[in-house]
Amino acid sequence: MGFERYISKGGKKYRLGYTTGTTAAGAAKAAAEMLLEQKTVKKILIETPAEIEVEMEVKDCFYSQDLARAAVVKDAGDDPDQTDGIKITVELKRIKIDEALAESKVILKAGEGIGRITKPGLQLDIGQAAVNPVPRQMIKKAVRDIFPENEVLELLIYAPAGVEIAKKTFNPKLGIKGGISILGTSGIVEPMSESAYKESLAVELRQAVALGYKKLILVFGNYGKKEALAAGFKEEQIIRMSNFVGFMLAKVDELEIDEIIMVGHIGKIVKVAGGIFNTHSKLADGRREIIAAHAALAGAEQKVIEAIFAINTAEEAVEYLLAHKLEKVLQNICEAVVSKVEAKLEKKIKCKSVIFTLNQGIVALSREAEEDFDFE
Template sequence: MPRSGYTLPVFACASAIAALQWLQNRTCCQTVAVDLICPDQTVEIAIEQVAGISPQMALAITRSDPGDNLDLTRHTPIWALVEWLESSPQQITIVGGEGLGHKLNGDPAVYSYAQQLLQVNLLRLLQPQENIKLTIILPEGRALAERTSNAAFGVVEGLSLLGTTGISQPLSAPGQLEACLEQVRLKAKSNKLLVFCIGENGLDLAQNLGINPQQLVKTANWLGSLLVEAASQEVKDILLFGYHGKLVKLAGGIFHTHHHLADGRLEILTAHAAQLGISTSRLQNIFNSSTTESALQYLRDLDEQTGSNWVQELYNSVAAAIDLRSTQYIFKLTSRHVDVGSVLFDRDRTIVATSQTAKTLLSQLC
């Protein structure tokens, strides 16, 4: 059975706890207890090194262990530098150091779950009058980020502390499609409307909208198999919730979205743009864009310059095609009719398009 591990926020939190404990009682611990919050359990995390930098500052190091997951952050070191502050408007000030990416507005890429994890675990150790500054450092983060899609989501110069749970499920490991299918089977028992979230960004955004977690399924790249399984479990409605650079593939009939298997995203966008009557020179610009995100930005710039509405028209067309192709795919393989709606968002987690079916489903979910 593949082994689960923990997400990056857990190791950042463990390092911070170890460094704070050194400041408080000058002890170097080999493990620390971290309350994961989600799920509701406490786990022991190994500490690789702890060192006092000065009486006011300490550094601790952990190494990422995502379990049997094909995760490029495996064994990467996570440093936490904790220092006392004499006065501060908040007890814990979190700062991004080298290798921790930052958002386009300059804030460190420490998302809601990681913030909650750090605040809850560290506040338990602090006296009311104690204030600390926590600097999170990922020495390998800048290099590793070049191999991720972080930049597509507006995170630059490093990795992000992203996730909605402390457990890293090995969903990308070989043979783990079955784990995703089991999630569909389990949730279909009590919900006939499911929300398929493509990756952590989709899952996090869906939860922020207030959608019931019991209706959320994190899908990874196996959308076709999961759509069919949901129909077989008599699910009546499915909302697809994901980054436009992933979901656009479904508009072209590509139901396994990993880029190693098939791409065609820019070709699909260009074909829909041609159907809408965009001029040849502009079609060429879309087709020759380096990414779907840059194609979207080109269309936004075009709309601003000319007063057109190409972004909305094009992405509404793509969303409608995703719905239709998904419904047809399910019916072809199961002879069952399932209503499918789609919500597409950009790198800033701004929703770009919501299909007509998706609007109906969202009104039931939110």
Template sequence: MRMTEPRAGYTLPVFAGASAIAALQYLQQEQPLDQVEINLVTPPEQATIPVEQVAKLEMGKALAITRSDPGDNLDLTANTPIWAIVSLASRQPDTEQVTINGGEGVGKQLQADGKAAIYRYAKQILMENLQPLLREDQKVTVTIILPEGKRLAQRTSNEAFGVVEGLSLLGTTGISQPLSAPGQLTAFQEELAQKAKEFDTLVFCVGENGLDFARRQGVNPQQLVKTANWLGPLLVAAGEQGVKSLVLFGYHGKLIKLAGGVFHTHHHLADARLEILTALAAKVGLPTDIIQQLLTSETTESALQYLRDQENGSELVENVYRAIALTIDQKAQEYIRKHSEKDVTVGSVLFDRGRNIITVSPVVRQVLPEFK
């Protein structure tokens, strides 16, 4: 039986852009639209995106809806609707042609006074696709709405990176590569190999926001390596490339999986976070009633908050999370040794949803003296 290649799809900004294009074209043409063409910008190619619904709301204002399709990717936004409300009006000289707003379900950036979590690529794709459709004397205001955004955001680590009440329109490309696509892992491995030639110590970050937070802690950006959920193979690659030491920098609800020997961290593939947390809490001697409460917590974040709320909460958190970090370090070192026959010193930095660092392995201070 012949195996089919996993199918790539498109990132959320592409569908936001397609909805905006559909709404604007409907205002201009007042003809039904089944699909629109959109310039992905990065990569420089066109994509055809189906339009689910489009309607005029009032004079000069229309709503269009597309539906996210990230391809064969384990993405929680798959099949979620993306709305764009576009208002077309006359433009005064020397004013912006395209204004972009975040509506319901689009996250707010706490560190930017509640500004909508619509980042550079999303703005770029909207600007570069809408401006060519406008005359010099026209302007549009675009409001992106994610009706399921608040609900879906509860299943993400957005709050750990200062984004609340919804999802981010985040990314650097229009193509969503499936997690199983070897090209994605290969790109990460190539980046790691290049940086391993320059540095004995590298810092692994699971996501884009983790990269940003690590920079804020004084880490040299050139030492940072994005891993997505491919921690296992990239740990091995680090050993094979002769890296001497690694720092794993991440949200505790992700990295805790490594303490249980889970080295692919996507939640669709494995999730034993509360069980791991409970086991290590028992190992350091927490009382049975606290352990039982931890096991029945809704999330690792709520379990952490429960520990903090105890009378001696600071001490409990310190004891439990020190054990978690040391176990992550040990398991990662053993994993590298087993699969690459190389010894690499590993340290961990774990932070919570409020971007507060919970614990830092002792080895981190040794290999990253500049770490704040």
């Protein structure tokens, strides 16, 4: 049986899974143990950023004096994840160098089936392996927890099945070529039964009101939550919407709430500025069109508007706007979010909005939001 950890949503029980990041970290730790101790490892334990321990079965074990190899199969639990069941292999090799010059480090490389970044606007630089920052930390920590200092180790990750699996994901569109991404900020996969998940979000909303909060911060995910916590808001008043903006606004409308602040990454919140109230990419996009329209309204030149249409991600579009002194475009998008949300709520509840990016942090606030968030 797989990873036995469950969550209840909407009266139903769902089995949790673990991310490709946790999978790769498990394989890395197993390879490190075999290389150091020169013996086969059949099971491995990884502590995830969510503070949930995951025990995984180790496959394809091999070790010699200077090299070890181990594989772990990704288990997505009850989540319909494209990468469920993929085998991720790590090969760990000692690098022989002059010990007097040795600087302890783990050199991470990507092999077959692991994507590579080919376009800007993501969390990683062009040319890097598509192993996101948190999984990178997890993988390197997993090795360092086992191996002594003053060792230089080369760590190769590969997953041949990832070549075909990646074609079914958004990786090619985002400019991630050749395979899957190694992802996950919490290390754990929570099943996305839509109706049950939406109801669990609504429960959090009702609980916040029951605790006496009249001002709520609505975020799309973990990054928005971090921005709200950094601004001094209480965790209980920060409510996750995921992609279900319209659903959550309908629930807000049913409760005694005075004010909401929409805090979102540009790639999600810009859709709300265009009147899109389910932000899942399979249902609606229009990000470049909305940004370009606001650039045109702000008086941007034709070549600027054309450049925005050629840009790969919303994050990259923000970088472009800031480089061309067009901060006003982002301010106007904030105001458009407020206008669309207040219209949806028939102006019964006050709204403010905040836009951030992963690289720049907060980049724009709607009027009056300055009193809630520090921004220069």
